[in-house]
Amino acid sequence: MPEYSISQLGKFEDCALQYKLIYVDKIKRYEEGIEAFLGQRFHEAMERLYRERAFRLVPLDELLAYYEKQWADNWHDEVKITKEGRTPDDYRLLGRRFIEDYYRRHHPFEEGRVLGLEEYIRFPLDAAGRYNCKGIIDRLMLAPDGAFEIHDYKTGSSLPDQAEVDSDRQLALYQVGVQTLWPQAKDVRLVWHYAAFDMEMRSSRTPEALEKLKADLGALIDRIEAERKFAPHESALCDWCPYWDLCPAKKHLLKVRELPPDLWKDEPGVVIVDAYAERWRKKKNLEAQGKTLDAEIKALDAELEEIRAAAIALSEKEEVSVIAGTDARLRVTGKDKTVWPAKGTEAREALEKELRSVGVWDDVSALDAAALEKAVAEQKWPGDVLDRVKGYLTAEKRYTVTLKEDS
């Protein structure tokens, strides 16, 4: 039975293609954002601090020296900085400040008993064991009042509001795990440390909220396991995605970005998009002047149609859904469409006869294409009937091509 982490489940919701590349195809990438690199170093420093706390109090200078060493030892060429003008040192110093602030606020670190650090937990969501989850708790504590506390460090640059932490799924899921593994954990508090703001946020969950979470995550796991297409979903998160070379929405952009400036303009995809954008802008100008019936518009439409065909051909050949131009992009979306024989054709007549002879004509009310498609998709009829009906089907791909100007 597969086990799912909350970040894995969230990844599927963010972009099914990226999920597939990571968890199904297991394609490893070593590129990581500097924010994740910094977060990892901060976590290591916290682990060191609390692991040693059972024996001694690590002085701040020693903790910072440990952080600096971990930073240097783990640094690699694939750490990526996306914010313009920022340097690795900016982030290194930021991490130091996070540790200093945290240290001063929580010194002398006697806020309870440490039950686990970087604690790996595995647990089922349901009694039957159909849905299984896993996670790593940054720090599990037993508070002086007997409550279990699940602590999590966040080093990101945005501070959520209380409503957001009250609906956060990660620590709530860990609570499900903690209460499954340690049934004596009756009271559980969820605690986040937002290092960039030197701020702590807390939340708790009702049993009903946990039941709903379990049901929601079970449904999400069902969706993941039934998924076949794993389509890309572009968002702001693409900037941190290391799979552009495998993503139809990004690989052309990546290819042209890597070209020297003198070759850029002649790249076939760029030529297509630039030509399309030029005609599209001309047409828009004419239309703005009210010349909607002008012969020039007709000529432009014909040219646009030709370029559109070239864009579709390139998208199929290179398996790309977005083609980058100099200052615009063409999105080519293909959808599979099932086509039934047209009215008045011999095939149509034969299909109608077939449907009557196998006794399912009434189901599709005078050969309504939508009803037919539904009946086939839902496998409404016996296998031999479906097979005979499917013999009349042909598959066709329909495309839409849209231009988006770069802002």
Ligand code: SF4
């Ligand atoms: S680049 Fe964006 S759309 Fe493509 S796989 Fe990555 S996250 Fe998904």
